[in-house]
Amino acid sequence: MMAQQQLPKEGRIRKHADYALCYEQGRRHHTGNFILFVFPRPGSGKTRVGMAVSRKVGNAVTRNRLKRLLREFYRLHQALLPYDSDIVTVAKKHAGQSQLDLAQVSAELEPLLRRQQRRQREQQEAPTCRP
RNA sequence: GGAGUCGGACGGGCCACCGCCGCGAAGCGAUUCGGGGAGGAAAGUCCGGGCUCCACAGGGCAGGACGCUGGGUAAUCCCCAGGAAGGGUGACCUUCGGACAGCGCCACAGAAAGCAAACCGCCCUCCCUUGCGGAGGGUAAGGGUGAAACGGUAGGGUAAGAGCCUACCAGAUGCCGCGGUGACGCGGCAUGCUCGGCAUACCCCGUCUGGAGCAAGACCAAAUAGGGAAGGAGGCCGGCCCGGCCAAUCCUUCCGGGUAGGUUGCUUGAGGGUGCGGGCAACCGCACUCCUAGAGGAAUGGUGGCCUCAUGCGACCACGCAUGACAGAACCCGGCUUACAGGCCGGCUCCCGUU
Numbered sequence: 001m002m003a004q005q006q007l008p009k010e011g012r013i014r015k016h017a018d019y020a021l022c023y024e025q026g027r028r029h030h031t032g033n034f035i036l037f038v039f040p041r042p043g044s045g046k047t048r049v050g051m052a053v054s055r056k057v058g059n060a061v062t063r064n065r066l067k068r069l070l071r072e073f074y075r076l077h078q079a080l081l082p083y084d085s086d087i088v089t090v091a092k093k094h095a096g097q098s099q100l101d102l103a104q105v106s107a108e109l110e111p112l113l114r115r116q117q118r119r120q121r122e123q124q125e126a127p128t129c130r131p
Numbered sequence: 132g133g134a135g136u137c138g139g140a141c142g143g144g145c146c147a148c149c150g151c152c153g154c155g156a157a158g159c160g161a162u163u164c165g166g167g168g169a170g171g172a173a174a175g176u177c178c179g180g181g182c183u184c185c186a187c188a189g190g191g192c193a194g195g196a197c198g199c200u201g202g203g204u205a206a207u208c209c210c211c212a213g214g215a216a217g218g219g220u221g222a223c224c225u226u227c228g229g230a231c232a233g234c235g236c237c238a239c240a241g242a243a244a245g246c247a248a249a250c251c252g253c254c255c256u257c258c259c260u261u262g263c264g265g266a267g268g269g270u271a272a273g274g275g276u277g278a279a280a281c282g283g284u285a286g287g288g289u290a291a292g293a294g295c296c297u298a299c300c301a302g303a304u305g306c307c308g309c310g311g312u313g314a315c316g317c318g319g320c321a322u323g324c325u326c327g328g329c330a331u332a333c334c335c336c337g338u339c340u341g342g343a344g345c346a347a348g349a350c351c352a353a354a355u356a357g358g359g360a361a362g363g364a365g366g367c368c369g370g371c372c373c374g375g376c377c378a379a380u381c382c383u384u385c386c387g388g389g390u391a392g393g394u395u396g397c398u399u400g401a402g403g404g405u406g407c408g409g410g411c412a413a414c415c416g417c418a419c420u421c422c423u424a425g426a427g428g429a430a431u432g433g434u435g436g437c438c439u440c441a442u443g444c445g446a447c448c449a450c451g452c453a454u455g456a457c458a459g460a461a462c463c464c465g466g467c468u469u470a471c472a473g474g475c476c477g478g479c480u481c482c483c484g485u486u
Contacts, residue, residue, distance in 0.1 A: 005149065014428055017391080050428065060174090060459050065432095068151095072433050075150065102433065 007075040013050030013086055022050070022088045029116075031108050033095040034070075037088040038116070047081045049074045050088045058096030066091050066100070073105050080113040082120050 013019060026039035051070045053063045070089050074081070081087065 019428070064459060068432050
């Protein structure tokens, strides 16, 4: 396991335009507390993550806490992320009400990422379809 | 010891590993090393400033804000000291221009809510005197209503009464004296003057008052579209050249505006600490000393261990397991307000107990 565990600025989405692209053209995945938008960018050589937690979720403290938990989760699970993609995680309204911790976030998002990874591998092994 | 009141400081600690954002040093560079990284309210954005841009001859009106007095301050609606009124046994707390400038309002109840009046009464006169009856007049002591009803007590007076008269008390107004920078206080004299409340309903008086905000502002500056200038190709005049005109197309070069994006503003400041001096105090002066976050889709985190303090549970001195307040810098200061698990320190008051 030589999992890279750093997540500097370059690994995060920081432009409004990038977020907008991801929302409009990304593929959506729902979980209990989050919505994931995954937008492949072939050839970019990088996977970037971003998170959006709106005012409705809670006050500044709970919003900050959610974003930090998500960042920590992505930092520790970078090996699972689909490569050459932008991933935006949006917190649902009730996400701030239950006091989530890192273990719960992992339990919620990890199976989804593993499924994604398997699908991406299968597509690579049989790249002879799509009209 | 209990209850209360006012004020101050705190807001778990230590360590390890994995990260994040600035800064400094070394290196061509990958990187390495060192050091820093949320709060008392960072919050609400309610006041006041600094700073920046825009506007601006001067004056007034309108609008807005504020409102006892004196001081503090860069400034304030803040702070300090004082005054008056009200509340509390007390420490202490709360409030603050004007109601004879005008114009209004005062629910319900009550006869009557503002300047005059009279429901039940009381008294006098008259009328059929058959009575608890009717008519006219005088009264405001008593009753009843209300948050509020035109001074209180006693005596005189009277048909019954009333500051109608007298004494004392309380107040109002005017004048004078003394104390105080002043708000105001104390005292004296005169007048029977005894004629509410609400200005957060409008209003009056006095004082102050341009507007917008760091997404302010400054600089650099793609792609695309469009603008301007010059030249060439082009079109027209012409047989051709020179020359002139045309711009609706194309090419080249240049210019300015400007979006995305980037840089800056950006943290050393009306700053903190200590000492001395002035002042009742707020605060001010001087000397020495310290440097304490600067992000930008937005860092300040995650995991684990040990200890600590509360609270709850397991029959709770020992042990174990949970839970731990309000809340996150966004240009910077000074205040106000609101939220807050816990415990800590100090001044003062009342009550109880002991010696």
